[in-house]
Amino acid sequence: MFVADVERPLLDEGDRHHLARVLRLRRGERVSVCDGAGGWVLCRFDGEGGVEPVGETESWPPPRPAITVGFAPPKGERAEWAVQKLTELGVDRIIPLRTRRGVVRWEAQRSERQLARWRAICHQAAMQSRRLWLPVVEDPCPPAQVGSAAGDPRPLGPVALAEPGGAPPSLSWPTVLIGPEGGWSDDELALGMPTIALGPGVLRTETAAVAAGAVLVALRAGLVRPSGGGVPSGGGVASGEGLDARSGGT
Numbered sequence: 001m002f003v004a005d006v007e008r009p010l011l012d013e014g015d016r017h018h019l020a021r022v023l024r025l026r027r028g029e030r031v032s033v034c035d036g037a038g039g040w041v042l043c044r045f046d047g048e049g050g051v052e053p054v055g056e057t058e059s060w061p062p063p064r065p066a067i068t069v070g071f072a073p074p075k076g077e078r079a080e081w082a083v084q085k086l087t088e089l090g091v092d093r094i095i096p097l098r099t100r101r102g103v104v105r106w107e108a109q110r111s112e113r114q115l116a117r118w119r120a121i122c123h124q125a126a127m128q129s130r131r132l133w134l135p136v137v138e139d140p141c142p143p144a145q146v147g148s149a150a151g152d153p154r155p156l157g158p159v160a161l162a163e164p165g166g167a168p169p170s171l172s173w174p175t176v177l178i179g180p181e182g183g184w185s186d187d188e189l190a191l192g193m194p195t196i197a198l199g200p201g202v203l204r205t206e207t208a209a210v211a212a213g214a215v216l217v218a219l220r221a222g223l224v225r226p227s228g229g230g231v232p233s234g235g236g237v238a239s240g241e242g243l244d245a246r247s248g249g250t
Contacts, residue, residue, distance in 0.1 A: 001016050001017075001018075001019070001033045001034070001050070001127065002033070002034055002036050002116075002123065002127065002134065003033050003034070004035065004042045005034060005035065006033055006034065006035050006039045006040060006053075006057050007041075007053070007057060009033045009041070009043060009049075009051050009053065010026060011033075011049065011050065011051060013039050014051030014236075016050070017049075017237065019031065019049065019135065020047075020048075020049050021052075021078050021112050023243060024062060024154055024238075025045045026045070026047065027044065027045060027046060027047030028047075029044070029045045030042055030043065030044060030045070031043050031044075031045055031051060031053070033051060034131075034132055036126070036132075036133065036134035037133060037134070038059050038060045038061060038062060038132050038133055039057060039058070039059045039132075040057070040058055040059075040060075040122070040132055041053045041056070041057045042054055042055040042167065046072070052156075054194075060132050060133075062092070062097070062133050062135070063090070063194055063221075064154075065090070065155070065174040065220065066092040066093060066154040066155065066156070066157065066172050066174065066212065067090070067092050067093070067173060067175075067216045067220065068091070068092065068094075068095060068140075068156060068157070068174065068175040068176070069086055069090050069091050069093075069094060069095070069175075069176055069177075069178065069209050069212050069213045069216075069218060070095030070096070070097045070138075070143070070146055070175070070176070070177040070178065071095075071096070071097060071177070071178035071179075071205055071206070071208070071209040072096075072097045072098075072099040072101075072102040072103075072104070072178065072179055072180035072205060073096050073097075073102070073104045073114075073205075074103065074180075074181065074204070074205045074206060075103055075104060076123055077205065078205070078206045079096075079104070079118075079203070080118070080121055081206060082119065082124060082205075082206035082209045082210055083118045083121050083125075083137070084121050084122075084125045085210045086126075086209060086210060086213045087121070087122045087126055087131070087133070087135050087171075087220060088128065088129040089126035089210070089214055089217050090129075090130055090213075090214045090217045090221075091129065091133055091135055091156065091213040091217065092133065092136065093135060093136045093137075093138060093156075093175075094118070094122070094135055094136070094138065095137075095138040095140075095146060095177075096114075096115075096118075096137075096138070096139075096140040097140065097141065097142065097143060097146075097177060097178075098140050098141060098142045099142065099143065099184070099188065099189060100182050100185035100187065101180045101184075101185055101189075102180045102181065103180060103181075103182075106140040109116070109147075111140055113138070114137065115137060115140075118137045119137050120193060122134060122135050122137060123153070123180060130147075130153050130223050133244065135220070142183075143177050143188050143191060143193070144188075144197065145159070146159055146175065147159065153167055153185060153210060154190070155188075155239035157174040157176055158173045158174070158175065158195060159173065159175040159176075159177060159193055160175070160176055160177070160194045160195060160210055161176075161179065161184060161188075161191075161193045161194070161195045161196075161197045162172035162176055162177065162178045162179065162195070162196055162197070162198055162212060163184065163189070163195035163196070163197070164202065165195070165197060166194070166195030166196040166197040167195070167196050167197065168196065168197070169196050169197075169198065169212065169215045169216060169219070170196070170219070170226070171216065171220060171226075172221050173194060174216060174220075176196060176212040176216065177193075178205055178208045178209045178212060179205070180205060181205055196212075196213045198212055198215070199211065220221070229230035239244070
């Protein structure tokens with residue numbers, strides 16, 4: 001459960017209902033609460049929808065490097081599915097992209113509603129996956145302005161575009177941008193960002209977003225073995241290492 005202050009944890013109505021009516025916890029059962037910024041404490045359920053701390057508050061630093069996935073949202077529920085899975089995987093920042101060939105238009109009123117929906121999905125998915133750090137959902141922006149995203153104080157890191165024929169994914173580029181299903185425009189490709197490939201075929205936008213997040217988080221966690229670095233398509237020299245082909249890289 002997420003609370004504003006782990007020292008004095010107060011649950012909202014939805015969380016109280018979840019503990020008492022959905023999980024059917026009994027008085028005295030233990031539950032952990034977190035502030036979404038690395039702080040957490042073990043609590044005791046009071047039987048009436050409240051919790052009381054029973055241990056010392058602990059704090060965990062954010063994982064580094066911070067991993068960001070930006071993608072041009074497809075229509076329907078596919079974008080929300082991607083947001084949910086990126087959160088479960090451990091991605092730190094999610095950016096909806098305004099692209100030349102994107103099918104979703106982010107008008108002001110629609111944008112506010114959609115961002116609120118995405119953030120609520122992140123909240124639920126982070127609870128399910130027991131994350132200590134909530135991901136940040138940034139405001140929509142075009143690829144050229146991704147570097148100015150400021151909702152998360154952690155460094156954004158070098159940015160790469162997902163594009164067939166690019167270099168293997170690497171922590172040298174912890175921010176990956178996924179274009180619309182119509183592909184990047186010539187102007188967007190001309191931004192000069194390095195490119196990385198996510199497989200031998202062309203993926204749907206939401207699939208590519210989740211694939212990028214999964215590979216980068218696995219590299220950060222040491223779950224796959226990196227290979228020697230290389231030079232990404234589009235310019236720039238890799239200072240880190242990409243995914244070893246024997247671990248599933250392309």
